[in-house]
Amino acid sequence: xxxxxxxxxxxxxxxxxxxxxxxxxxxxxxxxxxxxxxxxxxxxxxxxxxxxxxxxxxxxxxxxxxxxxxxxxxxxxxxxxxxxxxxxxxxxxxxxxxxxxxxxxxxxxxxxxxxxxxxxxxxxxxxxxxxxxxxxxxxxxxxxxxxxxxxxxxxxxxxxxxxxxxxxxxxxxxxxxxxxxxxxxxxxxxxxxxxxxxxxxxxxxxxxx
Numbered sequence: 001x002x003x004x005x006x007x008x009x010x011x012x013x014x015x016x017x018x019x020x021x022x023x024x025x026x027x028x029x030x031x032x033x034x035x036x037x038x039x040x041x042x043x044x045x046x047x048x049x050x051x052x053x054x055x056x057x058x059x060x061x062x063x064x065x066x067x068x069x070x071x072x073x074x075x076x077x078x079x080x081x082x083x084x085x086x087x088x089x090x091x092x093x094x095x096x097x098x099x100x101x102x103x104x105x106x107x108x109x110x111x112x113x114x115x116x117x118x119x120x121x122x123x124x125x126x127x128x129x130x131x132x133x134x135x136x137x138x139x140x141x142x143x144x145x146x147x148x149x150x151x152x153x154x155x156x157x158x159x160x161x162x163x164x165x166x167x168x169x170x171x172x173x174x175x176x177x178x179x180x181x182x183x184x185x186x187x188x189x190x191x192x193x194x195x196x197x198x199x200x201x202x203x204x205x206x207x208x209x
Contacts, residue, residue, distance in 0.1 A: 007045035030067045056147035074207040085196035089189045091136035122156045159206040
Protein backbone atom coordinates (compact mmCIF):
# COMPACT_ATOMS: atom_id res chain seq x y z
CA UNK A 1 0.00 0.00 0.00
CA UNK A 2 1.24 3.50 -0.85
CA UNK A 3 1.35 6.40 1.59
CA UNK A 4 -1.22 8.88 0.28
CA UNK A 5 1.20 11.78 -0.17
CA UNK A 6 2.42 12.81 -3.64
CA UNK A 7 0.49 9.85 -4.99
CA UNK A 8 1.07 10.76 -8.62
CA UNK A 9 4.85 10.64 -8.18
CA UNK A 10 4.66 7.41 -6.19
CA UNK A 11 2.55 5.76 -8.88
CA UNK A 12 4.93 7.01 -11.56
CA UNK A 13 7.93 5.61 -9.70
CA UNK A 14 6.12 2.31 -9.20
CA UNK A 15 5.34 2.00 -12.92
CA UNK A 16 8.91 2.88 -13.85
CA UNK A 17 10.24 0.23 -11.48
CA UNK A 18 7.89 -2.34 -13.03
CA UNK A 19 9.21 -1.43 -16.48
CA UNK A 20 12.85 -1.62 -15.45
CA UNK A 21 12.43 -5.02 -13.81
CA UNK A 22 10.71 -6.37 -16.91
CA UNK A 23 7.25 -6.80 -15.37
CA UNK A 24 5.76 -4.34 -17.87
CA UNK A 25 6.68 -5.08 -21.48
CA UNK A 26 6.20 -3.39 -24.85
CA UNK A 27 2.70 -3.74 -26.24
CA UNK A 28 1.22 -4.41 -22.79
CA UNK A 29 -1.86 -2.41 -21.79
CA UNK A 30 -1.65 -0.74 -18.40
CA UNK A 31 -4.87 -1.62 -16.55
CA UNK A 32 -6.04 1.35 -14.49
CA UNK A 33 -8.59 -0.61 -12.46
CA UNK A 34 -6.09 -3.33 -11.58
CA UNK A 35 -3.48 -0.73 -10.61
CA UNK A 36 -6.03 1.05 -8.45
CA UNK A 37 -6.77 -2.18 -6.60
CA UNK A 38 -3.13 -3.25 -6.29
CA UNK A 39 -1.93 0.12 -4.98
CA UNK A 40 -5.08 0.98 -3.03
CA UNK A 41 -5.39 4.44 -4.59
CA UNK A 42 -8.01 6.09 -6.76
CA UNK A 43 -7.64 6.21 -10.54
CA UNK A 44 -6.99 9.98 -10.47
CA UNK A 45 -3.29 9.89 -9.42
CA UNK A 46 -2.84 6.88 -11.72
CA UNK A 47 -4.15 8.88 -14.68
CA UNK A 48 -1.90 11.80 -13.70
CA UNK A 49 1.14 9.51 -13.51
CA UNK A 50 0.29 7.95 -16.87
CA UNK A 51 -0.10 11.40 -18.43
CA UNK A 52 3.41 12.28 -17.19
CA UNK A 53 4.82 9.07 -18.66
CA UNK A 54 3.04 9.81 -21.93
CA UNK A 55 4.57 13.29 -22.08
CA UNK A 56 7.97 11.67 -21.55
CA UNK A 57 7.21 9.31 -24.50
CA UNK A 58 7.60 6.25 -22.29
CA UNK A 59 4.03 5.12 -22.94
CA UNK A 60 1.35 6.14 -25.41
CA UNK A 61 -2.44 6.41 -25.39
CA UNK A 62 -4.25 4.19 -27.90
CA UNK A 63 -7.96 4.69 -28.65
CA UNK A 64 -10.14 1.91 -27.21
CA UNK A 65 -7.13 0.33 -25.49
CA UNK A 66 -5.93 2.92 -23.01
CA UNK A 67 -2.26 3.38 -22.18
CA UNK A 68 0.30 0.94 -23.53
CA UNK A 69 4.08 0.72 -23.66
CA UNK A 70 4.78 1.52 -27.29
CA UNK A 71 6.33 -0.99 -29.68
CA UNK A 72 9.92 -0.38 -30.72
CA UNK A 73 10.63 1.76 -33.77
CA UNK A 74 13.86 2.52 -35.62
CA UNK A 75 13.13 6.26 -35.98
CA UNK A 76 12.39 6.57 -32.28
CA UNK A 77 15.61 4.70 -31.48
CA UNK A 78 17.61 7.12 -33.61
CA UNK A 79 16.00 10.10 -31.90
CA UNK A 80 16.44 8.63 -28.42
CA UNK A 81 20.06 7.63 -28.71
CA UNK A 82 21.09 10.79 -30.53
CA UNK A 83 19.47 13.01 -27.91
CA UNK A 84 20.86 11.05 -24.95
CA UNK A 85 24.35 11.11 -26.45
CA UNK A 86 24.24 14.87 -26.94
CA UNK A 87 22.79 15.57 -23.49
CA UNK A 88 25.40 13.39 -21.80
CA UNK A 89 28.22 15.05 -23.72
CA UNK A 90 26.89 18.45 -22.61
CA UNK A 91 26.70 17.13 -19.04
CA UNK A 92 30.28 15.90 -18.81
CA UNK A 93 31.58 19.03 -20.53
CA UNK A 94 30.01 21.01 -17.66
CA UNK A 95 31.08 18.75 -14.80
CA UNK A 96 34.13 18.96 -12.55
CA UNK A 97 35.10 15.35 -11.83
CA UNK A 98 36.71 14.57 -8.49
CA UNK A 99 38.91 11.59 -7.67
CA UNK A 100 35.95 10.14 -5.79
CA UNK A 101 33.83 10.43 -8.95
CA UNK A 102 36.47 8.54 -10.92
CA UNK A 103 36.66 5.80 -8.29
CA UNK A 104 32.87 5.43 -8.37
CA UNK A 105 32.99 5.03 -12.16
CA UNK A 106 35.69 2.38 -11.86
CA UNK A 107 33.68 0.44 -9.28
CA UNK A 108 30.55 0.64 -11.38
CA UNK A 109 32.49 -0.56 -14.39
CA UNK A 110 33.40 -3.66 -12.40
CA UNK A 111 29.72 -4.20 -11.63
CA UNK A 112 28.96 -3.88 -15.33
CA UNK A 113 31.68 -6.34 -16.34
CA UNK A 114 30.56 -8.91 -13.76
CA UNK A 115 26.82 -8.74 -14.44
CA UNK A 116 25.40 -12.25 -14.81
CA UNK A 117 22.34 -11.63 -16.96
CA UNK A 118 21.04 -9.21 -19.58
CA UNK A 119 18.83 -7.07 -17.33
CA UNK A 120 21.56 -6.74 -14.68
CA UNK A 121 24.00 -5.72 -17.39
CA UNK A 122 21.66 -3.10 -18.84
CA UNK A 123 20.95 -1.68 -15.39
CA UNK A 124 24.67 -1.59 -14.58
CA UNK A 125 25.35 0.19 -17.87
CA UNK A 126 22.66 2.79 -17.23
CA UNK A 127 24.00 3.33 -13.71
CA UNK A 128 27.49 3.89 -15.16
CA UNK A 129 26.04 6.61 -17.39
CA UNK A 130 24.10 8.12 -14.48
CA UNK A 131 27.32 8.42 -12.49
CA UNK A 132 28.98 10.08 -15.48
CA UNK A 133 26.37 12.83 -15.57
CA UNK A 134 25.26 13.21 -11.93
CA UNK A 135 27.61 16.17 -11.34
CA UNK A 136 25.88 18.28 -13.98
CA UNK A 137 24.04 21.07 -12.15
CA UNK A 138 21.02 21.12 -14.41
CA UNK A 139 18.14 19.25 -12.79
CA UNK A 140 15.87 19.59 -15.82
CA UNK A 141 18.43 18.02 -18.15
CA UNK A 142 19.04 15.18 -15.71
CA UNK A 143 15.29 14.51 -15.41
CA UNK A 144 14.95 14.44 -19.20
CA UNK A 145 17.88 12.02 -19.38
CA UNK A 146 16.27 9.79 -16.78
CA UNK A 147 13.00 9.68 -18.72
CA UNK A 148 14.74 8.99 -22.03
CA UNK A 149 16.78 6.18 -20.54
CA UNK A 150 13.66 4.51 -19.17
CA UNK A 151 12.47 4.22 -22.76
CA UNK A 152 15.94 3.18 -23.94
CA UNK A 153 15.78 0.28 -21.48
CA UNK A 154 13.17 -1.43 -23.68
CA UNK A 155 15.42 -1.28 -26.74
CA UNK A 156 18.41 -2.64 -24.90
CA UNK A 157 16.47 -5.42 -23.21
CA UNK A 158 15.09 -6.50 -26.58
CA UNK A 159 18.32 -6.49 -28.57
CA UNK A 160 21.53 -6.34 -26.55
CA UNK A 161 21.88 -9.84 -25.12
CA UNK A 162 25.04 -10.61 -27.10
CA UNK A 163 28.11 -10.77 -24.85
CA UNK A 164 30.45 -9.85 -27.71
CA UNK A 165 28.49 -6.62 -28.14
CA UNK A 166 29.08 -5.73 -24.50
CA UNK A 167 32.80 -6.46 -24.76
CA UNK A 168 33.08 -3.48 -27.11
CA UNK A 169 31.14 -1.32 -24.66
CA UNK A 170 33.45 -2.47 -21.83
CA UNK A 171 36.46 -1.09 -23.68
CA UNK A 172 34.76 2.22 -24.37
CA UNK A 173 33.76 2.64 -20.73
CA UNK A 174 37.34 2.09 -19.61
CA UNK A 175 38.60 4.58 -22.18
CA UNK A 176 36.06 7.18 -21.02
CA UNK A 177 37.22 6.77 -17.42
CA UNK A 178 40.87 7.07 -18.47
CA UNK A 179 40.18 10.26 -20.45
CA UNK A 180 38.32 11.82 -17.51
CA UNK A 181 41.15 10.85 -15.15
CA UNK A 182 43.57 12.62 -17.53
CA UNK A 183 41.30 15.68 -17.56
CA UNK A 184 40.87 15.18 -21.30
CA UNK A 185 37.21 16.11 -21.63
CA UNK A 186 37.16 16.40 -25.47
CA UNK A 187 38.36 12.80 -25.79
CA UNK A 188 35.92 11.63 -23.11
CA UNK A 189 33.09 13.39 -24.96
CA UNK A 190 34.01 11.77 -28.27
CA UNK A 191 34.24 8.32 -26.68
CA UNK A 192 30.93 8.82 -24.90
CA UNK A 193 29.15 9.71 -28.12
CA UNK A 194 30.78 6.72 -29.85
CA UNK A 195 29.55 4.49 -27.04
CA UNK A 196 25.92 5.47 -27.59
CA UNK A 197 26.27 5.28 -31.37
CA UNK A 198 27.71 1.76 -31.10
CA UNK A 199 24.54 0.67 -29.32
CA UNK A 200 22.31 2.56 -31.76
CA UNK A 201 23.97 1.03 -34.81
CA UNK A 202 23.48 -2.44 -33.36
CA UNK A 203 19.81 -1.78 -32.58
CA UNK A 204 19.18 -0.23 -36.02
CA UNK A 205 20.53 -3.41 -37.62
CA UNK A 206 18.33 -5.62 -35.42
CA UNK A 207 15.20 -3.54 -36.06
CA UNK A 208 15.65 -3.66 -39.84
CA UNK A 209 16.64 -7.32 -40.21
